[in-house]
Amino acid sequence: MPTDAIITAQDLTKKFGDFTAVNGISFEVPRGEIFAFLGPNGAGKTTTIKMLTTLLHPTSGQLTIAGVDPVKDQAGARRTFGIVFQDPSLDDELTAVENLELHGVLYGVAGSIRRKRIDELLGYVDLADRRDDLVKHFSGGMKRRLEIARSLIHHPQILFLDEPTVGLDPQTRNKLWEYIRKLNSEEGMTVFLTTHYMEEAAKIAGRVAIMDHGRLIAQGTSDQLIEQTKTANLEDAFLALTGDALRDEDASNADHMRMAQKMWRPGRR
């Protein structure tokens, strides 16, 4: 077990009514690592992230992030992380800069530093020339990049990325991962991500955890998982571990709706 863990979960459980979305999972993420959380649709990845980020209360189990218990000290925990949600979360009626400003103020980043960081980050995600445009006129990829910029304004120790590359073209995806890797190596930022693109996970993550039906079924480096399952790559290892049954039959209504939304409004939702 790593000694300097920045995220720890012990027997973490979340129930919605009598449905158990996350079923007693335990894991640790060492400081400065890129950690990929993989699993089929409905596995419980987003639910886990929501508990780590104070949006949902765990039904039971212990959590710490950056030394803080997110159940007991919500504000303390919130200061330590930035998050890019699976679904969009920008205000479409505001401009790019206004969205970033609002975030900076909510996180108490002082005026001059805030403006400096906003300018830097907008340049970084190639949106400097669109800064005063309303977000509703942005493409899906531009919105995603803006959300990533936004999540970094307050210099978080941990960055949560829930399927950050859904609906993006290969150019944007590559650029995004390159950027994440740079943040990780230069700033030592811990990255906790989920994705359904196994090659991406294999390339970028130091360690991966695979979740299915609310349980963690494997953890390790992607090489370890490949070795363990005697497969050729992470995708095959993933399929070997999770089986190839579709998850639709046991997914709840909400899940269907989210998937339908994703399919019908690519890039938006």
Place this chain on the structure above:
Amino acid sequence: MNVLYILWLRQIKRYLRSRARIIGSLGQPILFLFALGFGLGPMFQKGGGGSYLDFLAPGVIAMSILFTAIFSGIEMIWDRQFGFLKETFVAPVPRLTIMVGRTLGGATVATLQGFIVFLITLIAGFRPDSWSLLPLAFLCMFLIALTFTALGTAIASSMEDMQGFQLIMNFLVMPLFFLSGALFPLDNLPSILAILVRIDPLSYGVDALRFSLIGVGHWPIGMSLGILSGCLVLFMLVGSWLFSRIEL
């Protein structure tokens, strides 16, 4: 910059950017003012009530504030559906601050809308009884706006989508308006109506506003403002409890 201020500013910007909404929501008050004000005016006058337009103007102003305020509160459902609410909920800011910021913003928007309708009543020929009471009128308008934005926010906190919107319009907002005495004097009402009017918080807002604009009130203005403030506190308390329970 301050958290309350930026949340307030967001609501104002969204309002000023939605010209269609501003203009669209003026249609109804104009219609009420002209059709009822001029249509029922002669009858009202004959019955000894004085100028119906003068009587009606504060009611129509209150109506537009009520509708805008409730809608500003309910608008939160969109923030929930478009995901923006999550962004505010993971920020290191107490939920209460977020709710208060939203409510102040929504109430300012509703007051602005009420002010525009006030200008329209002037065009229609309405003149306040005493210009020096105008600040009091604006205070009444803001208090009405706050109270019903808080109510709208409380309702929105317990709704997941807009499906219940019609229900709320027809069984809450419309009754609040029609039973408030915005359209008719409160003297000599049949007893059931008189009771309903007294239960409706908007009645006190309309009455206070009418007193400050035309100098005639059914109840003492202190009492009206007191009751309205009480409702505001109640809605804020219930609202903040509901708001704090939202899980996304």
